[in-house]
Amino acid sequence: MINRLLVANRAEIASRVFRTCRRLGIETVAIHSDADAGLPYVAEADTAVRLPGNTPGETYLRADLVIEAAKKAGADAIHPGYGFLSENADFAQAVVDAGLTWVGPDPSSITSMGSKIGAKALMKAAGVPILEAPESPTEADLPLLVKASAGGGGRGMRIVRALADLEGEIGKAREEAASAFGDGTVFVEPYVERGRHVEVQVVGDGAGDVLVLGERDCSIQRRHQKVVEEAPAPALPQATREALHEAAHAAAAAIDYRGAGTVEFLYDEDADRFFFLEMNTRLQVEHPVTELVHGVDLVEMQLAVAEGRGLPAVEQGGAPATTGRRDPGAPDGHAIEVRLYAEDPAADYQPQSGVLTTFEVPDEPGVRVDRGFVSGSEVSTFYDAMLAKVMVHAPTREQACRQLAGVLRRTRIHGLVTNRDQLVAILTDPDFVAGRVSTAFLSGWSSSERQRTGVETTDAPLAAAIAVAETQRLARTVQHRIPVAFRNVPSQPQRTEFEAVTGSTDDVLAVEWWGGRDGYTAEGVRVLRVSTGSSDGVEVVLERDGLATTYACRVTGLPGRETVDVDAPSGYRRLVRVPRFLDPSEQVASGSLLAPMPGSVVKVLVEQGQQVAAGDPVLVLEAMKMQHTVSAPTDGVVSRLEVAPGTQVAAGEVMAVVEEQG
Structure with missing residues (x-):
């Protein structure tokens, strides 16, 4: 029995594992770098151990420090989470050698699947279809894909569309892979231009019993990194679905797999055929959608297998299964998950860092949020930029799309640019709603060009200017009787300029307005209400052409250089006031x-x-x-x-x- 568990990971990953441990009565241990000391998962754990340094190589990738921390905290087991050391066979063996329980697959299984090159050879022998590139590719074999043999997440991956670029792209991929995984080995395979990324969840007991928990579609990607995942996969022929499950079972059985793992396939929809990509010998980031539609807890299953209790009972589709392949019943409804990143899609997905001043996701039925950050958390430059996973479980796929888009619209995220608006646009895109997805979905795709539900509103800068003026009025210590924005020449309006950090391609947005004893006015707009004192800061209600819109504004920063976060039905805007006099x-x-x-x-x-x-x-x-x-x-x-x-x-x-x- 596991009594105290250390999670060798951080943020959302650690919090997710802790949640199951609390329910099962298992004590928890967190490890953290200096940069992560203030994140929620550290406080959630029963015990926290600081590891010196900030970068992964200094902290979370140091197997010796992690095992030392486990012993120091009195842990008797280590869960690797997903990422960092989770697929490191040497780390798994070191945990076992230290006398601790390893919550994961046998180190030999990690070794077998750790090299994509070696894994392909193993799968070919097991009868699982694979992708192979010729030794001497020609123009007819283009496009090609250069991939890192170790690791994943799109790092060390390059698309080649001209043979003249192949050597250079291989060099770049080697450098990126060596930096990310410590292994610069790469290989080349055919690139399926409009394939779908479909993966199958398996759980094995290491003794031949393998539970196949359906499939997920993870085709919506940017830079070969997943953005939207769902279960079950949409518009998949039943025969193909069953063949995928059978191939995943064969892959897991070939290595006597123990614990939770994912077998990933590339599905060519036009030809209705699929190919083995890799096997992740760990839990995946997107595992919650499988949990939601099958009513299971995959972390609990991992713990049960690690404790030697075998696979727990799961509702079966037919007669009780004995040793061998097992399948649950049909999935219940549909689940969709989005990865909320601190990044700017309009600037080639550049990661963002800084303080997340506001992070509030509506708590509604059918909604699950696995988060690593809360309001006030700082997003550092050292780690992945994912803030949280937001999921919805609904009776149908259409309902899940609509509900999740609504939850994201009502989510408030201030302080950093995120991909929230892009996610809403994806979920409401007609092609996505119809299930027409592929790994090329976002190629040349712009969320600003996609029609979103709701009416687009254009008065966020005016609302921001009024919010700034109102904030300054409340901050006065003298001259309370003088009207807001008083000036000697009342015929001339006040002029406020903002730089749009997000929500607009304009460099500078200028608005003109008046203030007086009767409140605020502006050309062509009625200011219906300005209220303060709530947790939302300043609420400004404006009416244009008979349409009233509410803007929730939060003002921060120094006078004259204020930053205003504006939430409206049409989306989020972050505006930074341009000072009248530049230094x-x-x-x-x-x-x-x-x-x-x-x-x-x-x-x-x-x-x-x-x-x-x-x-x-x-x-x-x-x-x-x-x-x-x-x-x-x-x-x-x-x-x-x-x-x-x-x-x-x-x-x-x-x-x-x-x-x-x-």
């Missing part, structure tokens, strides 16, 4: 290359004084284990070079200057 010290030279996000410079490709052309790569920046190339904005000469490999930079920091040549 010359804050200006940057023309041609400056600013860091698009906090990160570390891994490569500098030019020298000071070098001539460059517009679009030439200047340096490579790494943030959250993804590499981003920063290119020259114009033809010119590199007049300043402020960084070198290893330099840590903050967002907006000048890294180099390309001086345009006249």
